[in-house]
Amino acid sequence: MNKILTKTIKAIICLLILGGIFNTFILPIQAIEYGGVGGKPANPDPLNPRTKSIFIFTLNPGDMDSDEILVVNNTNEKKTLLVYATDSQKSSDGSFACEQLSDTKDNVGSWINIDKEEVTLEALQNEKVRFTIKAPVNVSVGEENGCILIQEKKEPAEGASGVTLSFRTGLRVVVTVPGEQVRELKLSDFNLDTKDNLFQTKVSVENTGNVSIDANVKVIFNGLLNTTYQEINNSYPILRGDTSTYNFEVQKPYWGGFIYVTTIVDYDTSQDASVGIDPENSENTIIYSDTKSIFVLPELPALIIEVLVLALIITLTYLGIRKLRNERVNIKLWSDQYSVREGDDIESIAKEFKINWKDIAKYNKLTPPYSLKKGQIILLKKV
């Protein structure tokens, strides 16, 4: 017995010691989280929150400025990262994208000179890399965009087949050349379609100005009586000269019905507005699309319920109408006036005029014990 107790105690002691070691050393290691490679602006301007994510410069023709990129390796391995600049390009739907390393640079990409082309970082390390940007002397007023990208350096795979993927993180570089800003958007396309159980709206907005504009694109789905069924409200940057297309999907209403869809685009036309800066004297311009309407069939269970409810309403309405009509007929039928005589009671009158005494009580609103007074006028059915 004593032996068993000793063994049990020893086992508990071992477990407790192991538990202590596990708590102290193992758990914190599990808490480490890795997060890929990339970069961000190293010196954001506290007055412009957008500079936390992208680089924003104001340069007169021929001017030069400099800044730093914080190149980050948040993986658990040593990595060599390529750091390079490119011109911007429009992605398939007009979103902001960057050209490839191998593409010829003839815009902002060519204005940027990065101190290092490659950075080798140990696991969970980062490094600031300086770069300069110089606007050409012949640059026109307005805004130009480019990119600084961080991409893991990979040797080409020998004998690979299929798609070989590389991954990169890009930071937009905005360069504004001071002068008269033309801030103008055009709603160039608005389509409404349905697919399966979804509404699909396609909204295209064209920037005809000389600077990028953060446009607020709102798509409102209204039901009958102007009740809002769904509303999409997003803000997107639309680059100078670009047409951006947005595809929004919204679930069709379960109960079906008419839906009216309108797109509203609003943006700031103030000369003081710029990327990341909302001026105090903002001048909002709003563009409305025409309203498109569409009838949607309800889902099958909803359709069954709707048919049943409709049938119930029709039946109740029919019964109600019939009752009203009967009452009207009865009012006409029960219009003979009779003055109650000495010795009359409801049964004797019913017998005399061959009418059911209950009907006399009902149409004269008589209640038990149905007593009648001499001279009382009651209505009797016409013979």
Added chain:
Amino acid sequence: MRKNFSRLSIIILSIAFSLGVVVDVYAASTSNFNQTINPGTLAIDIVNGSYVTVGSPSVAFTPTTFSFSCGSSTATFGTASQQIYVRNPDAADNGWTASLAGSAVTAIWDGAASDYDFNDPTSSGCTDGADVGDTVGGQMTVDASGGTLAAGACSSCVTTNITKGTSNAFNQGTIDSITILTAASGSDDIGDWTLQGVSISQTIPAEQAAASDYDINMVLSVVAN
């Protein structure tokens, strides 16, 4: 009795040790605690179901056989074991765009014996056109609209204000980059998302030589707006 007392002492000491190791770390009044939190960065990757980077991600196209007519092959980009993964740890507060592009506009499906293109729209990709840099036909179409977008490891994150790209075909000089995802400024500033089921279709010109070594370099980018 004495024996039992000594056993009890051992138990108490053991408990004290097992807890004490932890307690000491927090209770020491003279220690300097150092904690480095590395800055987060917007990143895109291919990860498995546990959000671990897949070392050599693959996009498997359906096998085709030699044909005298123009044909196509399809693939699904982003699967349960190789998910497209975007991570924004407060690094792109005004939205971001994830897109797919060739490593160069002149990239091709390169084989030892012959090649074909990924961005030539001539005859819907069936013949070579006037695109620069090659003399081969072929066109790739990417459609993210049917994909499944979900919040990743972040339990409180939502996919609101993130839209999937529509079907587009590469067209040299016109569509060199195809949008996979667009996050508007109203999307979560801190979050991670996965995308599965992006459809890819590749037009293969007629009489394309049979080979198993065709490969192409593509770039998956995420850019802060």
